[in-house]
Amino acid sequence: MNLKELSQALELSQTTVSRALNGYPEVSAETRSRVEEMARKLGYAPNQQARRLATGRSMSIGHVIPRSLHEMMNPVFMEFIAGAGETYSRHGYDMIISVVEDHNVEAAYREIASKKKTDAVMVHGPRSSDERPALLKELGLPFLIHGRVPGLEHATSWIDVNNGRAFERATNLLLDLGHRRIALLNGLEDMDFAARRRAGFDKAHHDRGLQTIPELLRAADMTEPYGADSALEMLKSPEPPTAFMVSSMITAIGVARAIGLCGLKIGRDISVITHDDALSFLPNCGDVPIFTCTRSSVRDAGSRAAQLLIEKILPNPDTIVSEHLEAELIIGQSTGPLPTQA
Amino acid sequence: MNLKELSQALELSQTTVSRALNGYPEVSAETRSRVEEMARKLGYAPNQQARRLATGRSMSIGHVIPRSLHEMMNPVFMEFIAGAGETYSRHGYDMIISVVEDHNVEAAYREIASKKKTDAVMVHGPRSSDERPALLKELGLPFLIHGRVPGLEHATSWIDVNNGRAFERATNLLLDLGHRRIALLNGLEDMDFAARRRAGFDKAHHDRGLQTIPELLRAADMTEPYGADSALEMLKSPEPPTAFMVSSMITAIGVARAIGLCGLKIGRDISVITHDDALSFLPNCGDVPIFTCTRSSVRDAGSRAAQLLIEKILPNPDTIVSEHLEAELIIGQSTGPLPTQA
DNA sequence: GACGTAATTCAAAGCGGTTTGGATGGGTGT
DNA sequence: ACACCCATCCAAACCGCTTTGAATTACGTC
Numbered sequence: 001m002n003l004k005e006l007s008q009a010l011e012l013s014q015t016t017v018s019r020a021l022n023g024y025p026e027v028s029a030e031t032r033s034r035v036e037e038m039a040r041k042l043g044y045a046p047n048q049q050a051r052r053l054a055t056g057r058s059m060s061i062g063h064v065i066p067r068s069l070h071e072m073m074n075p076v077f078m079e080f081i082a083g084a085g086e087t088y089s090r091h092g093y094d095m096i097i098s099v100v101e102d103h104n105v106e107a108a109y110r111e112i113a114s115k116k117k118t119d120a121v122m123v124h125g126p127r128s129s130d131e132r133p134a135l136l137k138e139l140g141l142p143f144l145i146h147g148r149v150p151g152l153e154h155a156t157s158w159i160d161v162n163n164g165r166a167f168e169r170a171t172n173l174l175l176d177l178g179h180r181r182i183a184l185l186n187g188l189e190d191m192d193f194a195a196r197r198r199a200g201f202d203k204a205h206h207d208r209g210l211q212t213i214p215e216l217l218r219a220a221d222m223t224e225p226y227g228a229d230s231a232l233e234m235l236k237s238p239e240p241p242t243a244f245m246v247s248s249m250i251t252a253i254g255v256a257r258a259i260g261l262c263g264l265k266i267g268r269d270i271s272v273i274t275h276d277d278a279l280s281f282l283p284n285c286g287d288v289p290i291f292t293c294t295r296s297s298v299r300d301a302g303s304r305a306a307q308l309l310i311e312k313i314l315p316n317p318d319t320i321v322s323e324h325l326e327a328e329l330i331i332g333q334s335t336g337p338l339p340t341q342a
Numbered sequence: 343m344n345l346k347e348l349s350q351a352l353e354l355s356q357t358t359v360s361r362a363l364n365g366y367p368e369v370s371a372e373t374r375s376r377v378e379e380m381a382r383k384l385g386y387a388p389n390q391q392a393r394r395l396a397t398g399r400s401m402s403i404g405h406v407i408p409r410s411l412h413e414m415m416n417p418v419f420m421e422f423i424a425g426a427g428e429t430y431s432r433h434g435y436d437m438i439i440s441v442v443e444d445h446n447v448e449a450a451y452r453e454i455a456s457k458k459k460t461d462a463v464m465v466h467g468p469r470s471s472d473e474r475p476a477l478l479k480e481l482g483l484p485f486l487i488h489g490r491v492p493g494l495e496h497a498t499s500w501i502d503v504n505n506g507r508a509f510e511r512a513t514n515l516l517l518d519l520g521h522r523r524i525a526l527l528n529g530l531e532d533m534d535f536a537a538r539r540r541a542g543f544d545k546a547h548h549d550r551g552l553q554t555i556p557e558l559l560r561a562a563d564m565t566e567p568y569g570a571d572s573a574l575e576m577l578k579s580p581e582p583p584t585a586f587m588v589s590s591m592i593t594a595i596g597v598a599r600a601i602g603l604c605g606l607k608i609g610r611d612i613s614v615i616t617h618d619d620a621l622s623f624l625p626n627c628g629d630v631p632i633f634t635c636t637r638s639s640v641r642d643a644g645s646r647a648a649q650l651l652i653e654k655i656l657p658n659p660d661t662i663v664s665e666h667l668e669a670e671l672i673i674g675q676s677t678g679p680l681p682t683q684a
Numbered sequence: 685g686a687c688g689t690a691a692t693t694c695a696a697a698g699c700g701g702t703t704t705g706g707a708t709g710g711g712t713g714t
Numbered sequence: 715a716c717a718c719c720c721a722t723c724c725a726a727a728c729c730g731c732t733t734t735g736a737a738t739t740a741c742g743t744c
Contacts, residue, residue: 002730013694018732028692045456049394050730053699058391060438065427074623078420085407085441089450094459096402096436099427108431114387117436223623224595225632250623253566253595260602281416281565281592290567344700355724360702370722392700395729 001044010038021046060094061309062118064109066102069125075250076277076298077124080146083302084122091310093119106135113139120309122146126192142317144309146301147192157313159305159323163193163275166294166327167200167245170273173292173329174243175204178338179271183216183234183241185227185251194219194247197275201245216241227254228261235262235270242338243271249282252291256334271335275327289332296327343386352380363388402436403651404460406451408444411467417592418619418640419466422488425644426464433652435461448477455481462651464488468534484659486651488643489534499655501647501665505535505617508636508669509542509587512615515634515671516585517546520680521613525558525583527572527593536561536589539617543587558583569596570603577604577612584680585613591624594633598676613677617669631674638669 007017012035020027020035027035038044052058061084065077081095088095096118100108109132112118120142123132126149133156136143145158174182184201187194198219205212216234220226227246234241235258246252252274259266266272276284276293278300284291304323312321349359354377362369362377369377380386394400403426407419423439430437438460442450451474454460462484465474468491475498478485487500516524526543529536540561547554558576562568569588576583577600588594594616601608608614618626618635620642626633646665654663 003732004730014731015695015733016693019693022732026692031692043456045453047395047730048457048459049391049400050699051732052391053389053395053701054730054732056699065424074420074424074621075417078416078423081420081439082407082416082441085439089440089442094438095440096438097423097427098431098437099424100431111387114385115390117390221623223625225625253599257595257598257602260599279416281563283565283567345702346700356701357703357725358723361723364702368722373722389700392729393702395731396700396702398729 001042002047003044006035006039006042006044009042010035056116058116058119059092060096060118061088061306062112062121063095063097063124064105064112064121065097065099065124066105067099068102075279075281076248079277079279079299080124080302080305083297083299083304084306085302087303087306087310091306093306093310105132109135109139109141113141120144120314122305122309127190128192128195129190130192140317142309142313144305144313144321146305148322150192150195153322154320157308157319157321159301159308159325161193161296161301161325161327163196163327164200164203166275166296166329167197168204169200169329170292170294171201171204171245173335174245174271174273175208175210177243177271177335179243180210180338181213181216181239181241182243182245183231184212184218185230185244185246185255186217186219187222187247189219197245197247213241215239222248222251224250224254224257227251228258229254231255231258232261235259235264241270243335244273246272246274249274249276249279249284249291249293252334253282256291267334267336269339273335276330284332289330290334292332292335293330294327295330296325301325343384344389345386348377348381348384348386351384352377398458400458400461401434402438402460403430403648404454404463405437405439405466406447406454406463407439407441407466408447409441410444417621417623418590421619421621421641422466422644422647425639425641425646426648427644429645429648429652433648435648435652447474451477451481451483455483462486462656464647464651469532470534470537471532472534482659484651484655486647486655486663488647490664492534492537495664496662499650499661499663501643501650501667503535503638503643503667503669505538505669506542506545508617508638508671509539510546511542511671512634512636513543513546513587515677516587516613516615517550517552519585519613519677521585522552522680523555523558523581523583524585524587525573525576526554526560527569527586527588527597528559528561529564529589531561539587539589555583557581564590564593566592566596566599569593569598570600571596573597573600574603577601577606583612585677586615588614588616591616591618591621591626591633591635594676595624609676609678611681615677618672626674631672632676634674634677635672636669637672638667643667 003014007014017035020032085095098108123143123145126147130149148158148160189195218230244255259270264270273292276295278297308321312319345356349356359377362374427437440450465485465487468487468489472491490500490502531537560572586597598608601612606612615634618637620639650663654661
């Protein structure tokens, strides 16, 4: 069932039928309803490909995921996608996802642009120095970044958690509780989000005239064993930390395991604060969550990002929009005052 | 730069240029290379939408994710997607993902079919009674199931881990070690994979004339707190289990936490075997992995599924292919013989 | 009753490719 | 020298929709 057949069944021109269905004003109300009814009866739906060709809009948004990024951010990324996906479909957009090797990212974007595959792209996991914004500008491909690229805060559109502030506040909480040997298990610090968390962590110390402790600072892919192994090693060292700031729930779970293995009790002997992306399969809620955390729903971020892209950037690709999401600081069971030396 | 312009620059017809680029034989080698060179020089790439309209193939595969499924399978799902995505792009296919509310799944498929959005779809997380295969057949949309629908094993194409056998073997291992009070923390048992795991668990018992213990059987969304809360409750009961079979690493981590909270040692006091989907952010490997597990890479499954869909099913939509993936049973640190009563 | 205007409707021209059904021309066999 | 056959290449149709520009009809006005 295509437009031609439908218009013949109605004894109307394709023009009129098309206009009736697409809500153009130059169609009488009566005709429109007649068309709509017939379309429903005959089960007509416009061919997507044809419409795309005719309008020049692909009605889809691209997500290019570098393999390396995916390895690291896997679950977080999926949650973002879920949020974005819902918003896309509400607006009639498709989401197309390309998982590519790192060295093929540029080629992937070029292909999207030259073949006119999508109307815009979402950029994930920006690094402190990231070449994607320049490339996308060159290609004329509208985009929005989940995160920020330093130096391009005012030149690109983005949505980002206020990572610096979140980690500064969390660190201050630990300092207020008396902790002075605080470990930081960060993500890889060439990632912008990790650099900002590190900066917040440092700032909280420096503002009180305190120094961070080099032996207690780590940066790596945020896996569970990373958390466990690092924490184990630190806890067994001559001068162990009394608290941990952790960049991911997954890693924090590893830290908790290590603390248990050392026969210590989390929240009493050792404090832990983690960033919590509010992943659906790792709920950390309730009156008193397991982990004290800085929380910001990455799913909401995805949803909001999609909305900004579709409503602000697509209609006017030169618009620059940016939005900060503040993380909540939520007190759970994993923090407590510095234990007094028994 | 479109085909018309390119052909003018070459002083050839669009037909010839199109054929040269698409590898048709009726073009001389010389002409072909001349065309290819010029195309490269001018940066020509065929417009995706136009090609789709002309060929009638969308060169894309759809994944419709019901919200409920997503909640549950989030990380596993993402890993599958990653595997499939790589295979897709190698074959020139796009992956389009729709996250929809459960009650909109049917509508989503109907839309894909009527608008000709994708050439085929991948079906995720089949339930013991699942209406999607029938719908997709009605719509004439080729598909492959990741998992199986009971009763349709020979009527549909699928790829699936041999869940029954995996859990049967794992349960036997525990029984061999002397365990007689084995808890099962399963996924929701209206999901086919969970039903099969349950069946394997039961079979291992029944084959030895043993009964499973109703109080020790649970089925729920496979979150971390589910594991922790269930295990805690069971361990504190008058007749606690001595071993756990768990359907997901995430849940197993919760179990491990509960064991720690009870002051017990995993592998010595309490044994745990989990299914391990080989998620990249939860590596459970090394010489002696943390968890004894039944392991099957869901990423490989995705990759293989995509391959079957593209290479077997698309060329001939009536083909029925099915493939079993065997899970490895890997001994880690979380299992040991039944402790002798001290 | 002629005329300007607004409200509807339509035929046809794209959009940018692929594919069908010839045309053209050089080489071969007799 | 002639018929015939490939090897190449091309003009035009087609995919199914949107949109431009024009035609038709209806209506109120002077």
